[in-house]
Amino acid sequence: MPLLEVKNLHVNVGGTEILKGVDLAVNEGEIHAIMGPNGSGKSTLAQTISGHPAFEVTDGDIVYGGESLLGKKPEERACAGIFLAFQYPVEIPGISNSLFMKSALNAIRRSRGLQELDAFEFLELIKEKANTVEMDEALLSRSVNSGFSGGEKKRNEILQMAVLEPRLGILDETDSGLDIDALRIVADGVNSLRAPHRAMIIVTHYQRLLNYIVPDFVHVLNGGRIVRSGGKELALELEEKGYSWLEEEALARS
Amino acid sequence: MTASPLTTPLVGKEQFLAEFERAESAFADNGRGWLQPIRREAIHRFAQMGFPTRRNEQWRHTNLAALESQAFRRAPDVSLNEEIVAFARSFLLAEPGALQIVFVNGNFAPELSSLAASDGVRVSPLAMAMLDEGELIRRHLARHARLDERPFVALNTAFLRDGAFVHIPKERRLDAPIHLLFVSTSAAEPFVTHPRNLLIADEGAEAKIVETYAGLSGAAYFTNATTELVVGPAANVEHYKLQFESPAAFHLATIQVRQERASRFASHTLSTGGLLARNDINVALAGEGCEGALHGLYLGAGKQHLDSHTLLEHASPRCSSREVYKGILDGESSAVFNGCIQVHPHAQKTDALQSNKCLLLSDAAAIHTQPQLKIYADDVKCTHGASVGRLDQSALHYLRSRGIAEAEARALMIYAFANEVIDGFRIDSLRERLGRRIVERFQRNGV
Numbered sequence: 086m087p088l089l090e091v092k093n094l095h096v097n098v099g100g101t102e103i104l105k106g107v108d109l110a111v112n113e114g115e116i117h118a119i120m121g122p123n124g125s126g127k128s129t130l131a132q133t134i135s136g137h138p139a140f141e142v143t144d145g146d147i148v149y150g151g152e153s154l155l156g157k158k159p160e161e162r163a164c165a166g167i168f169l170a171f172q173y174p175v176e177i178p179g180i181s182n183s184l185f186m187k188s189a190l191n192a193i194r195r196s197r198g199l200q201e202l203d204a205f206e207f208l209e210l211i212k213e214k215a216n217t218v219e220m221d222e223a224l225l226s227r228s229v230n231s232g233f234s235g236g237e238k239k240r241n242e243i244l245q246m247a248v249l250e251p252r253l254g255i256l257d258e259t260d261s262g263l264d265i266d267a268l269r270i271v272a273d274g275v276n277s278l279r280a281p282h283r284a285m286i287i288v289t290h291y292q293r294l295l296n297y298i299v300p301d302f303v304h305v306l307n308g309g310r311i312v313r314s315g316g317k318e319l320a321l322e323l324e325e326k327g328y329s330w331l332e333e334e335a336l337a338r339s
Numbered sequence: 340m341t342a343s344p345l346t347t348p349l350v351g352k353e354q355f356l357a358e359f360e361r362a363e364s365a366f367a368d369n370g371r372g373w374l375q376p377i378r379r380e381a382i383h384r385f386a387q388m389g390f391p392t393r394r395n396e397q398w399r400h401t402n403l404a405a406l407e408s409q410a411f412r413r414a415p416d417v418s419l420n421e422e423i424v425a426f427a428r429s430f431l432l433a434e435p436g437a438l439q440i441v442f443v444n445g446n447f448a449p450e451l452s453s454l455a456a457s458d459g460v461r462v463s464p465l466a467m468a469m470l471d472e473g474e475l476i477r478r479h480l481a482r483h484a485r486l487d488e489r490p491f492v493a494l495n496t497a498f499l500r501d502g503a504f505v506h507i508p509k510e511r512r513l514d515a516p517i518h519l520l521f522v523s524t525s526a527a528e529p530f531v532t533h534p535r536n537l538l539i540a541d542e543g544a545e546a547k548i549v550e551t552y553a554g555l556s557g558a559a560y561f562t563n564a565t566t567e568l569v570v571g572p573a574a575n576v577e578h579y580k581l582q583f584e585s586p587a588a589f590h591l592a593t594i595q596v597r598q599e600r601a602s603r604f605a606s607h608t609l610s611t612g613g614l615l616a617r618n619d620i621n622v623a624l625a626g627e628g629c630e631g632a633l634h635g636l637y638l639g640a641g642k643q644h645l646d647s648h649t650l651l652e653h654a655s656p657r658c659s660s661r662e663v664y665k666g667i668l669d670g671e672s673s674a675v676f677n678g679c680i681q682v683h684p685h686a687q688k689t690d691a692l693q694s695n696k697c698l699l700l701s702d703a704a705a706i707h708t709q710p711q712l713k714i715y716a717d718d719v720k721c722t723h724g725a726s727v728g729r730l731d732q733s734a735l736h737y738l739r740s741r742g743i744a745e746a747e748a749r750a751l752m753i754y755a756f757a758n759e760v761i762d763g764f765r766i767d768s769l770r771e772r773l774g775r776r777i778v779e780r781f782q783r784n785g786v
């Protein structure tokens with residue numbers, strides 16, 4: 086049984102249909118890359134899996150660990166092990182980054198019947214994790230993402246993923262806007278979480294990231310559908326030829 | 340003709356005029372003749388002005404009909420039972436060395452107060468201080484809070500009887516805060532108190548002064564408070580006003596501040612109790628080179644109405660003022676923020692900044708926000724801004740997507756919004772207690 090199964094997923098945003106029948110199966114231990122032109126619906130798919138209320142599922146299903154996610158709250162999905170690294174991490178003035186992560190980790194631990202971490206235990210953990218993603222500890226006491234640079238925001242997403250240790254990690258363009266060093270850190274972060282019981286979905290525009298995180302499958306989303314799936318070579322082909330040949334192919338077929 | 344005991348009780352203005360007739364002889368007995376003409380002038384002004392209607396620009400969004408139609412008795416004397424003592428104690432400050440003066444239904448409660456001051460610092464009931472500080476008090480009392488266009492200051496002055504007197508002598512710098520606590524209890528019938536405070540910081544003095552108003556839940560009463568505060572040359576005063584009146588209470592208060600040259604003053608206000616509460620803070624930047632700051636937070640729920648009026652009067656050159664007010668409104672509550680910045684013609688190099696941000700948690704909640712700039716000088720920097728918003732849905736989703744349940748996520752965001760103001764409270768026990776109260780308040784209201 087796949088860890089995640091997206092079946093004929095149709096999604097409306099603000100009355101417009103954005104996803105028009107997406108099918109995708111992700112097994113434990115696998116890494117899937119999703120590519121596709123701007124506006125093709127990649128973030129829509131990611132946000133719909135995370136449970137964002139603005140994205141309305143009109144048809145189809147998302148099954149995770151054998152259960153439908155539809156009707157489940159975002160926090161229930163997170164507690165079940167789903168994590169989305171946002172393409173545009175949200176700034177929340179007034180809540181410190183470490184309070185935010187402590188609240189999140191303890192909420193997830195509670196839901197699993199685990200003891201909450203106290204302030205001291207959490208501090209130990211967060212410092213260690215911040216170290217692995219080479220994040221300045223000063224950013225822990227600042228408000229969540231407030232005034233963070235683009236790269237710092239992305240690094241903060243990876244830090245959260247490292248702290249929350251999800252079963253299914255979805256990275257929505259976490260590589261965009263990163264310098265080479267940051268890119269390697271993000272890749273290391275992902276690779277260190279790679280495990281037989283975990284899976285990752287990596288949304289990216291660039292083959293570059295896939296040199297560091299080698300995917301098992303590459304999918305192309307276009308016009309709200311997955312128009313092509315293949316192995317890691319597909320990413321190289323896209324890098325070389327762009328997306329237009331796929332559109333021409335599709336036209337020729339119809 | 341004999342009055343029937345069943346005649347309907349007087350309400351509104353008339354009841355106060357009648358009560359003044361009855362009370363005046365008692366006032367005159369206490370041997371402070373100089374107050375008598377002040378009281379008479381005040382009741383005369385009150386009689387002329389009456390209760391403001393909504394045609395009055397300063398009261399346009401605050402409807403006093405419910406207040407005006409109620410009869411209020413003289414505050415009942417109470418014996419301090421366990422409930423009242425425990426309630427009052429829950430508001431006392433934890434800071435060691437804090438001087439705390441407590442009034443219950445307007446009467447000084449020595450059992451709950453701790454006034455052992457040293458080095459000439461004086462914290463005492465005003466009525467008592469009048470006996471031996473007559474000269475100083477006479478120079479300031481009712482000299483700063485103007486009566487014109489302020490019917491409730493006039494009413495307070497007419498019934499001026501007691502309250503807190505604080506005097507910090509020259510160059511005395513107090514670390515521990517001074518706390519004025521006004522507790523109201525429940526009574527058979529609604530009652531009124533007119534607390535009157537006079538706070539004086541002499542040249543170079545430093546102090547933190549907290550005024551707390553709190554009422555036992557269910558108590559129906561009307562607090563009509565006036566505070567006059569004088570910040571002497573180069574003195575530095577932080578004033579905290581915390582309003583936790585009972586949900587059935589009316590609270591109308593004016594704080595009148597006079598800043599002498601090179602002084603610093605910061606006001607921190609929390610308004611969260613009462614059915615109807617109005618807080619006027621008027622600061623006169625009277626001397627050159629003053630800094631004034633006004634920070635306010637109002638938290639409304641149910642059918643509460645919370646009104647904040649501020650006036651920063653730049654009367655001298657080279658003064659700066661900073662004003663940040665924030666509000667959170669739930670249920671059918673409503674609020675008013677009216678911030679007036681007035682710059683006199685010769686008050687050049689004025690630097691004034693004002694902002695009001697309000698968070699509406701429900702569709703039925705409403706805020707009326709209005710900056711008023713009256714600038715008569717030309718070399719002035721003055722900026723203001725107002726915003727009204729809802730809880731940021733993308734931030735809410737972001738928190739929830741990390742596993743934080745909706746109720747907790749909302750509480751975190753509400754706390755975060757309020758925190759900008761609470762963070763500026765430089766009294767530790769207060770800051771911690773208020774943070775908890777805010778979270779509890781909006782959790783209880785099923786946010």
Ligand SMILES: Nc1ncnc2c1ncn2[C@@H]1O[C@H](COP(=O)(O)OP(=O)(O)OP(=O)(O)O)[C@@H](O)[C@H]1O
Binds near residue numbers: 098124126128172
């Ligand atoms: N809230 C919204 N209201 C209306 N349209 C929306 C909304 N959110 C997304 N869309 C539209 O849905 C389409 C898909 O957007 P989406 O963000 O999923 O694209 P994407 O593939 O992630 O693009 P990019 O590569 O630029 O990140 C776009 O046309 C976008 O304008």
Ligand SMILES: [Mg+2]
Binds near residue numbers: 127128129172257258
């Ligand atoms: Mg996107």
